[in-house]
Amino acid sequence: MDIRICLCAFAALFTSASAASSENLQWLVSQYDNTTFLSYGIPDTDYSPIGFYCSTGDETVRLIVTHDAPDAKDGQQMRVTLSSDAGSVELSASGQFQEIDDMLHLEGQTRLDRKLVRILSANGALNVSIDGSKQDIPLAGAADHIDALVAACGAPLNPNDLEVRITNKADMPIVSLLFSEQGVNDYDGDTYGNQVLAPGDTTYLIIPDGRPSCSFDLRAEYDEEAERDPFEGTQNLCENGEFLIAQ
Known part of the structure; x- marks a missing residue:
C-alpha cells in the first residue's frame, strides 16, 4: 500500500495534532478495507506518533513513526530499532518530510513474527531509537490489541519450530x-x-x-x-x- 494513499484513506492517521495531550494517548486498533492498524494515539483524532499496519494475509507489517529531524530530506534512509524487555528488532525506514507539522514521517517494514509480538506485548515501554535519537512509548494496553494485528497478518509458529x-x-x-x-x-x-x-x-x-x-x-x-x-x-x-x- 502506498503510504500517501494510506494517509488519505485513513483520515491522515499519522499527521500531527498540535494540542495533543500525552495523558490521552493510548493503543488503538482499527480496520479499513483489508488493512488492520495498530497505533498509539488519541482516540477520535488524527494524532498518532507511531503505528503499525498490514494487509490481511500478508506477514509484512509496516511501521510509521514521526521523527523530529528538520534537516532531513524526503526519501532519506534511517535505521530504526524497536526494543522492550522482550528483545529488539532493527529495520531500515524511508522518510517523508511534512511541512504541516515540520516532522519527518518514517516508514519501514518487517515481518510480524512472534519476536515482534513479544516486543509489543511486553511490560514497560517500547524504546524507539532512530539514528541514535531515542524516545519511549508506554506499552500499557498494547497487549490488549496485538491479537487483532496477529489475526490479520501475523506469522504463526510452525508446528516443528x-x-x-x-x-x-x-x-x-x-x-x-x-x-x-x-x-x-x-x-x-x-x-x-x-x-x-x-x-x-x-x-x-x-x-x-x-x-x-x-x-x-x-x-x-x-x-x-x-x-x-x-x-x-x-x-x-x-x-x-x-x-x-x-x-
Whole structure:
C-alpha cells in the first residue's frame, strides 16, 4: 500500500495534532478495507506518533513513526530499532518530510513474527531509537490489541519450530545467542548488533524445525572486551523450553 494513499484513506492517521495531550494517548486498533492498524494515539483524532499496519494475509507489517529531524530530506534512509524487555528488532525506514507539522514521517517494514509480538506485548515501554535519537512509548494496553494485528497478518509458529525462553543470569550483557543440534557444532542464531541482552533480562529464540531434534547445544557470547569465554550448555528443549545463562 502506498503510504500517501494510506494517509488519505485513513483520515491522515499519522499527521500531527498540535494540542495533543500525552495523558490521552493510548493503543488503538482499527480496520479499513483489508488493512488492520495498530497505533498509539488519541482516540477520535488524527494524532498518532507511531503505528503499525498490514494487509490481511500478508506477514509484512509496516511501521510509521514521526521523527523530529528538520534537516532531513524526503526519501532519506534511517535505521530504526524497536526494543522492550522482550528483545529488539532493527529495520531500515524511508522518510517523508511534512511541512504541516515540520516532522519527518518514517516508514519501514518487517515481518510480524512472534519476536515482534513479544516486543509489543511486553511490560514497560517500547524504546524507539532512530539514528541514535531515542524516545519511549508506554506499552500499557498494547497487549490488549496485538491479537487483532496477529489475526490479520501475523506469522504463526510452525508446528516443528521450537520457541526457547532465554534469561541472562550472568553479571554482564550477552551480544549473541547461538544454537546447534547437539554434537553437530554448526551454530546459528541471533546476533544483537548494537543491542544486548542485559543481566536479568529475558528474550525468546525461535529454532526453525527444531522439534524433531529437541536436544541442542546453546552458546551465549559476551562482548569481546569482556575477555570471557562464551557460556555453553546442552538441553532438551522439548522437555524444558527455558534456558538460563548462569554466571
